Amino acid sequence: MIMDSVLIKNANIVNEGKITNGDVYIEKGVFKEIAPQISAKSPDVHIFDAEGKYLIPGVIDDQVHFREPGLTHKATIETESRAAVAGGITSFIEQPNTVPQATTIERLEEKYTIASKTSYANYSFMFGGTNDNLEEILKVNPKNVAGLKLFLGSSTGNMLVDNPEVLEKIFSSTDLLIAVHCEDEQTIRDNTAAYKEKYGDDIPIEFHPKIRSEEACYLSSSRAIELAKKTGARLHVFHLSTAKEMELFTNKIPLEEKKITAEVCIHHLWFSEEDYKEKGTLIKWNPAVKTAEDREALFEALLNDTIDVIATDHAPHTKEEKDNVYTKAPSGGPLVQHALPAMLEFYHQGKISLEKIVEKMCHSPARLFQVEKRGYIKEGYFADAVLVDLNAPWTVNKENVAYKCGWSPFEGTTFKSRITHTFINGSLVYKNFKWYDVKNGKRLTFTR
Template structure:
């Protein structure tokens, strides 16, 4: 692999910005210093005027493989992730078949070992009847447990209270949950159906999948976690009221209950349905401006710990259906970091905070080994950003297999120019290294 020297970058790490050179040797960050003497055989990247950050870690994606590869696959979506500065992902179990046995889970790891451009892990999926299999999950080799407490696919809705308590009581692994109360949603949907018939307006989505549905489910999950001592992580908060359930008075490493917000809930609100339609149909729904503002407040005051994508592509044909038939979800990994950096330009968040929430905190939360930081001895998962190179999202530069994005037409004020994964330059100004692949993430547990 040889070595690479990155010269003169402004490194962003642990709340500080400092200009240094960085030496990559094989897979590892070997040296960070003011003026590194370039070894004779080294590749040199001149990075004056650019930011160098740790590769982002996306703790929630749906890459659709196996079984749903008409929408996406691990190769296409991990390639898009690399272009977007995401060097590690954690993928969800609701594929076909679902990753609800250890053998099926390992099948996904095998696919990723051959096809993923970036580092990877997968969550084991809990159901009402697979506790014995769930408890076989190796905490050093698997990211965690995923439970659907609403909006599940197949048989993955875990709605048996006794089973839930057993799961929460039986594992020390991170239990990540999707929280929406199914009965509330069903009742709201029936009201909309009675009023509008099959032509329910998209603007009804946050009313059907209401704040009440979210809060009812998430508050119950948190109550159960407190009762059992479980390590709970609540995915994709979308409401103001839910943010009040979380604390910011202790360090992340000491928290037993944590929270995530997704890029789309920070970028869009219910006013945007008129223009974006079903292209911003997600579960949980994009909600009001007030909810959006409360999410930002909780993110900045550290009640919300992580920014993720919930990347969940569907085909353009599927998304162009009317409200009742269009599936929820959308592709985001290529554009999430640029979108957050646009907020930096607007003064809404600092770049140091973006790095904290997208790089450091996922590593802390999931106890990921030697990733998420720019540190000597850590894997060289690194991203170079040109803060002054603007570009506009068009169909021609979208890398997702589905070939659409809710950000189409958006101009970003920054460009990701280089992405390193385990010391390999995977992405270089639009050109991909097709030879090297990512590694299985391991965990300090």
């Protein structure tokens, strides 16, 4: 539903570390006025009475895999952005390991073209680095591309960047934010070989965190950070999963001054190795879900600002693919629809405040990536906003899962909170399990 002007009344606005009751007026896709009371400017204004619900900025998810082009039997930009807005995610940054991979400017722009026609949410795409595409990397415009993605382990296709000289050259040559997947490939190969010798292909899933071990994560993360310090590169480490890696990061300086930043994903905050028995390969991710102690250390690091942002690493596969034996079951799972409800569940448990959730899911991704005029409810900013009812329980089931793959690791979970309305660039795109045919997403730009 495209709307020129919107007035949201009686909302508890969660923004910049405070909760204030008030009204928000949106005009031509931009927050125009935020005040205790605002009257409708004309009879054409669309008025929404929030009735005391919580209004937060749209969530920015800095790591998703929407599978288009080439893997569209699993997902598409259209289907997954649709699921994302149901979860309050209004902007996403998608990864380059599609088919073909986004490792040339031409391939990257093809993805932007698809999104411009089909995305419900705002979008950006990571450019992919390889051992032999430095020339293409140097062509990337940092003002309209989120960053450079390097797989330092667990890559698909030819995207494993494992030549130390090439890696140093990339780190030294680009001003782009470099986002990395850190797991040491040799450690994983050795561990896999040892377990295959004992079990064949049908390795019990509970050994996944032993194969993709703490050591594999720490070795790779510490090397990447060492290289970033040596070259002065701007490094962002994706999906941390171990307590040990927390010693590699700091909370002693403000986010804007950090050259090395860190992300944690929903599944590493929610699940632990104890859940493999029930969930099996549905919670097989790379890096692996590890111990309850790791999970608690990640949560503590999130709260004390050692970890800077929360993301999903949304990476859907079909149920048939996931039902394979260990060595053939792909890693990854769908999460965008349920990430914010999961974090709000932690709020209900007293583990995190609403203000901190908004900081880590909205404000900090915008600051870290220097996203232009998003991530806040501020006058002059693009009007991405989400209304949340903290007391409207619902249970995840096959009927309300919006992912193309048709399943969720949260099936059977009852969440206390519900996303009731999602506004993107000032227009209502989602309301209470109903989507409007408004593909109002725009290409993200960056103030670099």
